[in-house]
Amino acid sequence: MTNPPLARRREIAAVYGAGLIQGVALVTFPAASVVFTSATGYGLSRTEYGAMFVPQALSAIGSALLGAGLARRLGAKRIFLVGLVANLASMALLVLSRFVMSEHTVAYGVLLVATGCLGVGFGFTVPTLNTFAAAFFPDKVDKAVLALNALLGSGTALAPILVAVFVGLGVWWGLPVLVGALILGLLLFSARLPLGPGAGQGGAAGASGRTRLPSRFWLFAGFALLYGVCETMNGNWASLYMTKELGASATQASLALTVFWATVTAGRILFAAVETWIPERAVFQVLPLLVGAGFVILAFLQPTRPLFGIPAFAIAGFGCSALLPLVISFAQAELKAIAASVAGGLIASYQIGYGLAAFGVGPLESRLGWSLGTIYGGTTGVALALAALAVLIARRRDPIPTSTITHQGDEP
Numbered sequence: 001m002t003n004p005p006l007a008r009r010r011e012i013a014a015v016y017g018a019g020l021i022q023g024v025a026l027v028t029f030p031a032a033s034v035v036f037t038s039a040t041g042y043g044l045s046r047t048e049y050g051a052m053f054v055p056q057a058l059s060a061i062g063s064a065l066l067g068a069g070l071a072r073r074l075g076a077k078r079i080f081l082v083g084l085v086a087n088l089a090s091m092a093l094l095v096l097s098r099f100v101m102s103e104h105t106v107a108y109g110v111l112l113v114a115t116g117c118l119g120v121g122f123g124f125t126v127p128t129l130n131t132f133a134a135a136f137f138p139d140k141v142d143k144a145v146l147a148l149n150a151l152l153g154s155g156t157a158l159a160p161i162l163v164a165v166f167v168g169l170g171v172w173w174g175l176p177v178l179v180g181a182l183i184l185g186l187l188l189f190s191a192r193l194p195l196g197p198g199a200g201q202g203g204a205a206g207a208s209g210r211t212r213l214p215s216r217f218w219l220f221a222g223f224a225l226l227y228g229v230c231e232t233m234n235g236n237w238a239s240l241y242m243t244k245e246l247g248a249s250a251t252q253a254s255l256a257l258t259v260f261w262a263t264v265t266a267g268r269i270l271f272a273a274v275e276t277w278i279p280e281r282a283v284f285q286v287l288p289l290l291v292g293a294g295f296v297i298l299a300f301l302q303p304t305r306p307l308f309g310i311p312a313f314a315i316a317g318f319g320c321s322a323l324l325p326l327v328i329s330f331a332q333a334e335l336k337a338i339a340a341s342v343a344g345g346l347i348a349s350y351q352i353g354y355g356l357a358a359f360g361v362g363p364l365e366s367r368l369g370w371s372l373g374t375i376y377g378g379t380t381g382v383a384l385a386l387a388a389l390a391v392l393i394a395r396r397r398d399p400i401p402t403s404t405i406t407h408q409g410d411e412p
Contacts, residue, residue, distance in 0.1 A: 007194060008136070014190045015132045018084070019148045021182050022125055023155020024162070025087050028094070028175055029053070029115060030236040031163040031257060034243060034250050035172050042097075042107055046240070047362030052108075053236065055116035057355025063123030064348040068341040076128050077195035083124030084187045090117035091180035098173050123351070126152070127343035130328055132195070142280055142329045146272035149325035153265030156235070157258055164254040213338070213345075220331040220342075221349040223389045227323050228353020229382050230291050233375070234260050234316050236358050241298070241309070241372045248306035256310045260317040267321020281394040284326050288390050290319030292383035299377030323386075324350060330393060 029052070035041040037049055044052070063083075071079045093114035100106045130145055137144035159175070166174035238260055242253035271283050294316025301308055324346075331342045357379075364370045370378075 010189075011132075011193050011195055012136055014186065014193055014195070015129055015136070016148060016151050018080075018125060018186055018190070019129055019151040020155045021179065021186055022087065022122065022129070023152040023157075024159045024175075025091065025118065025155070025179050025183070026122060026152075027156040027159035027235065027257075027261065028091070028163070028179060029056075029118070030239070031159040031254070032167075032172060032175070033236070033239045034253065035167070036111075037240065042101060042111070043104060044108065045362070047366055048108065049240075050236075050359045050362035052111055052115055053358035054355055055112050056119035056122070057351045057358065059116045059119030060123035060351040060354075061119075061348040063120045064127055064344040064351065065123075067124050067127050067344045071128065076131065077190075077193075079124050080128045080132075080195065081187065081191060083121045083128065084183055084190065085121075086117045086124065087121030088180055088183045088187065090114045090121060091176040091183065093117060094176040095173050095180070119351070123344075123347060127347045130325075130343040130347075131332075134329070134332055141333060142326065143272045143275060145325045145329040146268050146275075146322060150265050150268035150272065153261060153268055153321070157261035157265050160239075160254045160257040160261070164251060167250070214335065217331070217335060217338075217342070217345065219389060219392060220327055220335075220346060223327050223386065223393060224324065224346040224349035225353040225356075226382050226386045226389065227320070227327070228350040228355075229357045230295075230316075230353075230379065230386060231320050231324075232354045232357035233361075233379050234294075234313060234320070237361060237372060238309075238313055241376070242306060245303065245372050246301055246306035246309055247303045248309065252306060252310070256313045259310050260313040263314045263317030264321045267318045268325060271322045271326075280322075280326055280330075283322055284330075285387070285390045285394050287319045287321065287323055288383055288387035291316055291323075291386065292319075292380050294319055295376050295380040295383055299373050299380070301373065319383075323390075327393065 029036075033049065036044045036052070037046065067079055091114075093110055097107050097110040097114065100110060129148055133144040133148040134141045162175050162178070163172060166172050235257070238257045239250075239253040242248035242256050243250060248256070267287075271278070271280065294312055294314075297312040297315065298309065301312065328343055328346050331346060335342050361372065361375055364375055365372070
């Protein structure tokens with residue numbers, strides 16, 4: 001197989017590099033949860049901490065839904081660059097918030113705007129990246145999307161480690177400074193690339209105009225939403241669960257979060273490598289059961305054994321690993337007529353689940369008196385529902401004909 005031309009190799013490097021950097025940016029806020037909730041830091045309550053991610057979820061949902069339509073009008077490259085600028089603004093605001101940390105209301109307002117910008121960046125960038133990856137490798141879509149999301153997962157695994165390093169140095173804000181510098185470099189590099197015709201436009205033609213989505217799409221969307229709940233219960237609440245309820249040290253909590261994201265990444269790499277021997281659809285049906293097993297273990301952990309939380313989060317992470325990239329690639333392959341809109345729609349659904357889990361924990365604790373361990377146990381039911389949807393999704397293999405997806409403008 002011949003190597004792609006230099007221009008295409010640079011485009012591939014930009015897209016996959018963006019996946020890695022986006023992963024670090026995405027977990028910068030939850031990785032610093034101890035700083036946000038500490039009395040010597042921002043002093044946020046758990047409800048305030050959870051609500052901090054609501055602007056992120058809402059803006060990510062809106063931008064993901066709007067992204068495909070805007071990409072048709074403005075070009076996918078511009079949407080990608082706008083997403084990078086929003087990510088850069090988020091990191092800049094996070095750094096600026098430390099200068100007003102003593103003013104609780106002002107600092108919290110800055111943090112809300114910062115997470116909102118991160119949501120815009122995520123909502124514009126990630127669906128575009130998935131669509132670019134699929135277009136770059138049309139004969140290996142599942143592997144291309146898994147590889148991209150493996151790099152995204154690598155970034156999420158790096159963030160807790162980097163936060164722990166910078167906190168140890170007494171400069172926790174060093175991480176958003178570093179991420180901001182990387183985003184700026186990527187922005188300048190990507191702005192000079194074509195990223196135009198042939199990149200990320202698969203299925204766009206068939207998706208023009210307002211479409212009535214097939215009922216099958218909502219099955220994929222429901223799966224993405226439930227997955228968002230499961231992933232966020234681990235990614236956003238692992239550190240606080242380890243420190244506040246299991247009595248673990250900040251280092252042990254960072255290790256648990258790192259292990260979660262590292263096993264997410266390892267699973268994506270593994271399943272991309274063994275797709276020839278292990279069918280993706282079989283993997284897709286088994287992984288939700290591992291997620292559920294992780295939640296069961298977490299629910300029964302005792303404060304005297306906090307280190308058992310680390311392998312529990314590892315099991316949950318491996319279970320989460322390939323689910324989101326596979327549901328995106330399955331949906332794009334099956335719903336070819338609206339392939340350009342599929343990634344955005346599923347990312348929006350995922351972000352709804354993210355918002356529910358990020359914000360919902362605080363009210364459950366304060367109003368119902370539930371502990372995080374109880375909430376983890378309840379989330380086992382979400383994982384089992386995810387497993388049921390996985391079976392339904394895995395049954396369908398043939399693409400849905402374009403004729404079954406109607407355009408509202410075509411109806412009398």
